[in-house]
Amino acid sequence: MKSVLMVAEKPSLAASLAGILSNGRCTAKRGNNGCSTHEWTGPFRNEGNVHFRMTSVCGHVMSLDFISKYTSWDKVDPVQLFDCPTEKKECNPKQQMRSFLAHEARGCDYLVLWLDCDKEGENICFEVMDAVQHVIHNVYSTFVTYRAHFSAITDKDIKGAMESLGHPNKNEAKSVDARQELDLRIGCAFTRFQTKFFQGRYGDLDSSLISYGPCQTPTLGFCVKRHDDIQLFKPETFWYLQLVAGQPEVTLEWARGRVFKKNIAIMLLNRVKEHKEATVESVSSKESFKSKPQALNTVELMRICSSGLGIGPFQAMQIAERLYTQGYISYPRTETNQYPENFDLHAVLRLLQPSGDFGDEARAISSDFQTPRKGKDAGDHPPITPMKLGHRNDFDRDTWRVYEFICRHFMGTISRDLKYRTTTAKLKVGLETFTCTANVLLDAGFTKVMTWQAFGKDEAMPPFVQGTQVPITDVRLAESQTGPPDYLTEAELITLMEQHGIGTDASIPVHINNICQRNYVKIETGRKLIPTTLGIVLVHGYQKIDPELVLPTMRSEVERMLTLIAKGSADFNDVLRHAIKIFKLKFVYFVQNIASMDMLFESSFSPLAESGKAHSRCGKCRRYMKYIQTKPARLYCSHCEDNYTLPNGNVKVYREFKCPLDDFGLLAFSTGVKGRSFAFCPYCYNHPPFRDMPKFGGCNTCTHPTCPHSLNTLGISSCVECETGVLVLDSTLSPTWKLGCNRCDVIINCFKGATKITVEENKCSECGAQLVNVVYKSDKSKFKDGSEEKSGCVFCSSEFAHLVEKHRAVASRQVRSGGPSRGGGGGAAGPGAGNARGGRHGGRPPKDKMAQLAAYFV
DNA sequence: GCAAGGTC
Structure with missing residues (x-):
């Protein structure tokens, strides 16, 4: 028996087509790329019975891109992109769609393409043929590959398409x-x-x-x-006459609408004022209709979700997609807004009848069923309709609103039109005409179920009788201005x-x-x-x-x-x-x-040269903030309209780091290589997040428990000079490293050229300082034994001694005690190891870091 | 890091 491979554009369509063509008697097997394969036996052209295998792709198989040489933004002049070579790549390499198709094509003698009937579909036909060309013999022959042309997923249409197969259209594919x-x-x-x-x-x-x-x-x-x-827009002033007459009194509309010349308006007013009565020239009434809606297509769904439900088109389509995959509605991407001829509207209506939310309306409509309006049949998919009854509790709020709208809209399309009566009275005062109209509802029609379109209140009109005179209560000149249009709605x-x-x-x-x-x-x-x-x-x-x-x-x-x-x-x-x-x-x-x-651009944005190099992102809106260098130096977020004071000195963006508390981009402050420096978050600097963190403090005063820049993570020991400070590792200038006191100006330069320094969990058994791990590049090692990596205490480890120096920050205030005796006067002499340990020279031993931190929390 | 078009 011969075999026929058939391919649809999406898995759901493959399932529907297989169901129809096999009369519900097919097997299904799910592939690991989301596409299923359905199989059955049946007659095919003049081959007698054949083995059918129906599967699908997921939209396009291939997409176009430049060859890899041209992907660089830095090395390629964009003008080259007009002539450079391109290549087709698989859209989604993980799906392995090409090999999936080739696998499904094994042993097949014929290929029937069931892709959507538009140009894109035609193009995908050729993507499929290309994928199976080495498996199906002579796949480009018109005796091997066929194209089904269908305009609706109905028994009649699909079976008809199978009876009149054509061939894929190369020209349409090429246009894509x-x-x-x-x-x-x-x-x-x-x-x-x-x-x-x-x-x-x-x-x-x-x-x-x-x-x-x-x-x-x-x-x-x-x-x-x-x-x-x-x-x-330039507003223009205009004038119009307001006539009050009748019993009960009504304000009538002036037939001229409005005039743009005041003196003319005044002249006309004076002419009207010459009369005490108006003549009722005519009273007429006619029935008018407001048409029920057409069947729902995608664009209309998006429009109403946006204007009526406040749900944007992107989100609306995500919701519709979910409703579709869960079986609540039909395929949501369609241009067609006319039901197919044999569409079972009654069946849809029946499934809505048990609803607690709109079941009453569904039942009422079923006993007063109206033929839907004609619309456009784009030949793609039927309009969007309910497929399964859903309940409010099945969905989140917006999903329910979209679903309910689709159901009510469906019922609207098979309801009556809205009918109302318009009565118009025409009154004449001299040569001027005034009118009065009143609308009265006759039949709510589809608005009974589409309640948001309901007709306003019935309007009353005085009992004007043609040919009679009506006393004028008042006439006056009103002034108004033309207004600008509003912004575009979605x-x-x-x-x-x-x-x-x-x-x-x-x-x-x-x-x-x-x-x-x-x-x-x-x-x-x-x-x-x-x-x-x-x-x-x-x-x-x-x-x-x-x-x-x-x-x-x-x-x-x-x-x-x-x-x-x-x-x-x-x-x-x-x-x-x-x-x-x-x-x-x-x-x-x-x-x-x-x-x-x-x-x-120049007149709207700040040139980079003016705004300085430091521009980091605002954590609130993620936009870049303006760096204003004129004193007081600050960052300004023009979107949030917030200012952030900065420390005086050099402020740079600190790589890509962000504060874990507020998402603001971190900055690095410094007063030069020998001066103070620290990382800081512009927000925390102005608004300390913790009670124990001072205002205008850097990350070296922040007690965040896990942030890699905080005092908790980088603190080494208590300061060797001041009472309350902690020495904190500063890596903002790496490969220049230092320990800096977060309160006073003590700085210990150390481990110059190291590629990485981390503060370890363990403490020095001698002085209680946190141990550090120091890494040099193998050829740049400063350790005496030439090794790349060592752990130890900054103050006590002998292997570190020659790599640590201590001095006070340059160009900064005098610290409290001072004293040249300390630590050998800032030279490279034994890094204050003596004072750190002994305290005999007047220094205090570094305290346990966590004890120090605990003190902060008090 | 880019487009627009399928689909999930």
């Missing part, structure tokens, strides 16, 4: 290859160039990546456009993206998420998108250099060229070469004129 290559080259070239150009110039750019992309940049463009409209942005073909249902939330994460826009209350300074400056910069770079039409122009490839009317290589040439020219021009964008 071209799109991938263009996006890669253009996006990466611009992104690398911009990032490298601006990153090194400004200290307070709050994004580590200044990205450009053919979808994300126009998306940002929409947000900035609205911002500019608001900024450029729902509006989604609509704009959809209209301009920016992104797809699956990628729209990703693009919006991107421009938020890159700090180009912020989402404020009401899910409005407010562009940041960075976002505004970027878009304005493009507009100065090459406005096309930010126009949504740029994407559609590329898509138009790609369609030529897909239709077979243009050659793949010609189109690609042409498009790359254009964008390379644009890129070169952009690079040449980057100064005009830089001017905008």
Whole structure:
């Protein structure tokens, strides 16, 4: 018996297709990459019975990238990315999709491709064929490989597709290859160039990546456009007449709406004032409808989640994905908003009826079932509908809200339209016309279940009778101003993206998420998108250099060229070469004129030279803080609007270290090689986290139990001179090392050139100081026996004696007792070992470190 | 460290 391999785009679809094609009689076996294989026996074309094996991929198998030589941002000029070689790599090497497919293809004579019926699906067809070409004989032959064309996952459609198999479309697949290559080259070239150009110039750019992309940049463009409209808006004053008449009194609307010239308004007012009565010219009423919704597709789901539920599209899709994998809703990524012909709407309605939350509505609708509206059938997946009844307690709050919305929306689509009556009265005063309208609800229709769209209160109207006179109670001139538009809402942005073909249902939330994460826009209350300074400056910069770079039409122009490839009317290589040439020219021009964008950056951000080298991140918002060197020296976080006082002296960023308490980037303070130095957290320095830590203290006064920079971890012994200080290892200047007192100016330089020094748990049996472990590079060892590593006591170990010197910090205040006798006057003489041990020379022995710490806690 | 497109 012959065998047929069939491949779908995702595991869930493979299962559905196998179920339909085998009439529910297939076996299933789960692969270790999440893809299942289903098997059964049945007839195939004119082969009689064959063995079917149906499996799937997980979206694309391959993705495009530059060859490894061009991955370096430092060694490669971005302009090279327009011509350099690319290669296809497996999207997810861990999945081993290619070898999985090859394995499943063993022994198969035919290949039937069930990928989604769009260009991406066509492209994946060829990825699958490539993966199995060495296993299935003649896989590129039209007698071996077939393509199923289906537009809905229904019995009829799927079995029909099996009866009329076609062939994969090479041109459509190639158009996707071209799109991938263009996006890669253009996006990466611009992104690398911009990032490298601006990153090194400004200290307070709050994004580590200044990205450009053919979808994300126009998306940002929409947000900035609205911002500019608001900024450029000039309010205009206008005037209008308000007429009060009738019994009960109503304020009527002026048919002219408003006028922008005051003297004209006054003239018209005076003419009206000549009359004491208004004439009822007509009273008419008509029935109006508000249509029930169309079946739900992805974009509409995202829009309503954002505008109605306050859940962003990215999160909404994550929730929808989870609801789908748990079987509560149908596949959530679809453009189609029309139910398939034989879709069993009643079955869905039946499963909702037992619900305690909307079961009443479900039952009411089932006895008053209405045919749903027609919409668009994109041929991908059926609309999003409930598949299983869920209960409030099954989900977290937002998941329930999304699920409940999907259920209620479904019921809305098979409800009646909302019906209301509008009554309009037209009153005439001289030549001026005034109207009064009142709406009265006749049938709530779908709003009974979609309660958030409910009709407002019924409106009343005085009993105006045509042809009669009505006394005018009052007429006055009102003044008002035109207002600016509001910022773009997320729902509006989604609509704009959809209209301009920016992104797809699956990628729209990703693009919006991107421009938020890159700090180009912020989402404020009401899910409005407010562009940041960075976002505004970027878009304005493009507009100065090459406005096309930010126009949504740029994407559609590329898509138009790609369609030529897909239709077979243009050659793949010609189109690609042409498009790359254009964008390379644009890129070169952009690079040449980057100064005009830089001017905008200059006026919005602080050049790095001015803001000093020390710029560390704020622990609250993770943005870089401004280093203000003018006294008093401080760090300023412009986002949080907080200031942090700094010690006077040299302040540098202390590598990548962060304070474990507040996430602020650690800094290193020093007054020179021979002066004091310590690590500190700018937040703790101003707001000590522990009672025993002094204000304006460094990490060497912090009693955090585990932080690798704290007094607890790096303390060695009590100070050899002052009463309360502790000598703490300072590694901020390594490979220069010192023990510094955290209270006075005592400094013990030691172990110069060591690569690593760690403070050990154990104490010296003689003086009680913590032991240290010192490591030198093998060829740089300073130990007399040449060994690389030794543990011992800084004060007592003879092997350490020649590596430890003691002196007082230079250019600092006099310490209390002083005395040149101590420790041989700061020379290299026996590191105060004498005073540390004996105390006979007036010094005290170093106390037990933990006892010292305990004293701190009191 | 980069794009956009699938899907999980």
